[in-house]
Amino acid sequence: MAARPNIHEVDDDLLSAIDYCYEQGWTDGLPVVPPEASRVAAMCAMEGRPDETVLVHHPATGLALTVHALGINAVMAGCLPEYFPVLIAAFEAMGKERFNFHGSTASTGGSAPLIIVSGPVVDEIGMNAGVNLFGPGNRANATIGRAVRLTLMNVFRMIPGISDKSTQGNPGKYSFCIGERNDVNPWPSLTEEQGYPDGVSSVTVFAGAGFCNVENHGGNSPESILDSVADSMANYGCISLGQSIVVLAPEHVKIIAAAGWSKTDVQEYLFVNARRPVDGMKRVGKFVDGEYRKQGQNDMHRGLSASDILVTVGGGDAGGHSAFIPSWSRSRGSIMQHQAIGVCIDC
Amino acid sequence: MKLLDPTVVANCSPNYRAPALTDLKNKTIGLLSNRKLNADLLLQETAICLQQRHGGRILKMAHKLNPSAPAPTETLTNLAPECDYLLTATGD
Numbered sequence: 001m002a003a004r005p006n007i008h009e010v011d012d013d014l015l016s017a018i019d020y021c022y023e024q025g026w027t028d029g030l031p032v033v034p035p036e037a038s039r040v041a042a043m044c045a046m047e048g049r050p051d052e053t054v055l056v057h058h059p060a061t062g063l064a065l066t067v068h069a070l071g072i073n074a075v076m077a078g079c080l081p082e083y084f085p086v087l088i089a090a091f092e093a094m095g096k097e098r099f100n101f102h103g104s105t106a107s108t109g110g111s112a113p114l115i116i117v118s119g120p121v122v123d124e125i126g127m128n129a130g131v132n133l134f135g136p137g138n139r140a141n142a143t144i145g146r147a148v149r150l151t152l153m154n155v156f157r158m159i160p161g162i163s164d165k166s167t168q169g170n171p172g173k174y175s176f177c178i179g180e181r182n183d184v185n186p187w188p189s190l191t192e193e194q195g196y197p198d199g200v201s202s203v204t205v206f207a208g209a210g211f212c213n214v215e216n217h218g219g220n221s222p223e224s225i226l227d228s229v230a231d232s233m234a235n236y237g238c239i240s241l242g243q244s245i246v247v248l249a250p251e252h253v254k255i256i257a258a259a260g261w262s263k264t265d266v267q268e269y270l271f272v273n274a275r276r277p278v279d280g281m282k283r284v285g286k287f288v289d290g291e292y293r294k295q296g297q298n299d300m301h302r303g304l305s306a307s308d309i310l311v312t313v314g315g316g317d318a319g320g321h322s323a324f325i326p327s328w329s330r331s332r333g334s335i336m337q338h339q340a341i342g343v344c345i346d347c
Numbered sequence: 348m349k350l351l352d353p354t355v356v357a358n359c360s361p362n363y364r365a366p367a368l369t370d371l372k373n374k375t376i377g378l379l380s381n382r383k384l385n386a387d388l389l390l391q392e393t394a395i396c397l398q399q400r401h402g403g404r405i406l407k408m409a410h411k412l413n414p415s416a417p418a419p420t421e422t423l424t425n426l427a428p429e430c431d432y433l434l435t436a437t438g439d
Contacts, residue, residue: 006352017348026353037349059417062357072353103415154353288384333415 007037021076028149028174032076044071046084055088056095058156060102065091065155070147073154077147082125083140085342086203087147090115093205093339094148100334104207105158109329110166113148114208114245115177116312118190119201121341122179129179131316133247134211134323145175170210178314184250185313186257193263194338196345204310206245206336207328212238217320222256225320226269232324233274233302233309236284241291242327243308243336246270249315249322263311271306275299291331310336368432371401377430378408379418383437386414390436397434406430 010020017034021027033039044051044067051068058064067088074087094101094113104111122129128138136142152158160166166173180190191202212235216228233244248256248266256266281287281300295304303309315321328334368374376394380386387408394405409426411418414437426433 008350008352010348010350012348017350020350024352034348035351035353037351040351063355066355068351069353069355072351076353100413100416103413107415150353155355157354333413 010034026076026150026154028146028153030174032150033078035072035075039075040068040071043074043079043081043084044068046081047071047088055091056101058102060106061157063156065095065151069155070151073151074143074147077150078139078143079147080125080139080143083144083147086115086117086121086125086140086144089203089339089341090144090148090205091151093203093337096337098335099205099207099337101152101207102156102158104328104334105152105156106163106165107329107333108165108167109209110169110173111207111209111328111334112170112172112176113152114172114206114325115145115148116180116190116204116206116245116310117144117177117201117341118180118204118312119196119341120199121201122182127179129181129314133178133181133314133316134176141177141179142175145172145177148177149173149175170208172208172211176208178247180312181250181314184253184317186253187263187311187313190310190312190338196340200343200345201341202338203341204336204338206243206310206325207334208245208325209238209328210326212324212326214322214324215320216252216322219320220255222259222261222266222269225252225255225322226266227273229322229324230270230273230275233270233326234276236276236280236286238324238326239274239276239281239286239300239302240326240329241295241302241304241331242329243303243332244270244274244310244327245323245325245336246309246311247314247323247325248311249319250313250317251320252322253313264306266311267306267309270309270311271301271303274302274309304332371397371403371432373402374431375429376403376405377426377433378406379422379426379433379435380408380410381414381435381437382410382412383414386436390434393434393436403431 056065127140219225
């Protein structure tokens with residue numbers, strides 16, 4: 001159990017309270033909703049466990065995230081209480097050892113946790129899985145992602161320039177949260193692939209190093225579209241043994257699925273074709289013999305196998321714009337994790 | 348208006364610094380690599396320089412499992428009684 005937070009008495013003036021939060025260093029640079037006690041109580045009431053329940057420990061500092069501390073930061077980010085179970089699950093997933101949230105947050109690599117929400121909760125809380133998927137305009141997407149960052153900064157003290165040493169960072173460090181689009185997805189949802197029961201939603205967390213738009217409006221076959229994706233995945237700036245997220249736009253999905261391709265077909269095609277020759281890797285100074293031997297292929301591919309490529313569907317109906325998100329830095333320091341939302345599967 | 352502080356205080360046992368060595372003469376040198384590229388080479392060369400100047404024995408290098416995660420407690424408790432001082436480094 002962790003100690004209850006300090007209480008700060010401030011004037012009953014909202015603008016002054018916002019300024020006070022800035023003065024305390026509690027913000028991400030944007031104004032926050034002042035964490036007033038009754039709002040925090042309403043947030044935490046969405047979680048069945050006591051407020052003092054520890055969700056995640058930070059191995060590097062011993063700091064612990066409680067339900068209550070997460071509730072405070074969720075209020076500051078602008079979350080509604082119904083978003084809170086998603087946030088809880090996101091941190092439970094990030095707390096799994098192989099995600100290594102300390103390393104991926106502290107590193108010069110500048111990654112940000114990408115939160116992908118799958119299942120009925122996407123519609124239930126009004127998340128955006130469609131047009132302008134990674135952009136602004138949706139409260140749930142924007143504030144869940146922002147609450148993750150505020151929590152990393154306020155609770156785990158991952159402060160830019162001090163314990164967050166990102167060389168350049170990326171815009172996702174303000175907020176990086178999307179819903180999986182279900183209505184045009186011809187393949188199993190992430191929740192189904194992860195083996196959760198019907199009706200259960202899940203969150204997937206991934207240390208995302210950036211965002212690459214994959215534009216292809218002329219390709220009319222699975223191969224032509226996926227060659228564009230594979231080429232993005234294998235660019236010399238991104239290729240590594242790390243994992244990948246590919247968010248296929250509905251236009252691209254329609255063409256691929258119409259040819260009878262399954263999601264597994266897509267993953268295997270991308271793994272085979274997202275590659276660079278050894279000579280090229282040596283020429284740019286990125287060849288690492290141990291990694292090459294570990295992978296066991298003739299060329300250097302992105303990841304270790306097709307299962308290192310998560311494929312999902314999202315975005316608006318119009319436009320040949322998919323997305324590739326590489327994992328943090330040079331190798332496999334963080335492995336994506338998932339967690340059921342609002343239920344305990346194995347307890 | 349009552350605002351709740353969004354930060355937390357670490358709830359961990361206190362840490363103490365080991366007493367500083369007065370000199371390095373004939374002291375046993377431990378090595379802990381973080382597995383970053385060239386870390387092993389940097390550590391080994393540094394240890395050889397120290398050994399040439401001050402004498403002492405160089406232990407077999409220990410390795411972390413992950414560069415950006417803390418070293419396992421067992422690794423540190425195994426090293427502590429074996430060496431007088433420990434070199435650890437990032438190598439890239």
